[in-house]
Amino acid sequence: MNMHKFYIKTNADGLLTGVFDTIYYEPSAEQIEGFTEVDQPTFEELYQNQQTRRYVNGKVEIFMPTPLTPEEQRAQMPPISKRQLRLTLVRNGISLSDLDAAILAMGDEATIEWQDASEYRRLHPLLNQVAAHLSLKQEQVDAMWQQALTA
Incomplete structure (x- = not known):
């Protein structure tokens, strides 16, 4: 009878970063290097509850991450393209002429930075200056950023 083995890999905080089991084949020593062998209940609890469990000193602990x-x-928001940004602004009632006027009022460097960017990052200082010039609150920009990701 073949006994299945279960392996986990965790980061310094004990959070699961990798799993391996021998249900389909026996791994080589290189494949499981850095992994820890655990029993099936431990493996399943960690795998099924990755956001709320960690493995520390050979035990599973409940872990509640600190909310961001x-x-x-905002720092974790992915960048968006110029097209996504412009479509989202227009869809939210901000005219491109108002946008251009706001950027022109900030000077040549701001104009170059804005017009020549291939992508925009949520925390770029110019983006926040433009938002303030357009009287947009950070929460409004966050919501539009999420809209833009699917535009």
């Missing part, structure tokens, strides 16, 4: 601050959430 709004600034940390």
Whole structure:
């Protein structure tokens, strides 16, 4: 009878970063290097509850991550393209002429930065200056950013 083995890999905080089991084949030593062998219940609990469990000192612990601050959430937002940004602004009632006027009022460097960018990052200082010039609150920009990701 073949006994299945279960392996996990965790980061420094004990959070699951990799799994391996021998249900289909026996791994080589190189494949499981850095992994820890665990029993099946431990493997299943960690795998099924990756966001709320960690493995520390050979035991499964309940883990409740600290919620990200709004600034940390913004830092994790993916960049958007010029097309996505412009479509989203127009769809939210901001005319491109008002946008261009706001950028022109900020000077040549801002105009170059804005017009020549191939992508926009949520925390770029110019983006926040433009938002302030257009009287947009950070929460409004966050919501539009999420809209833009699917535009």
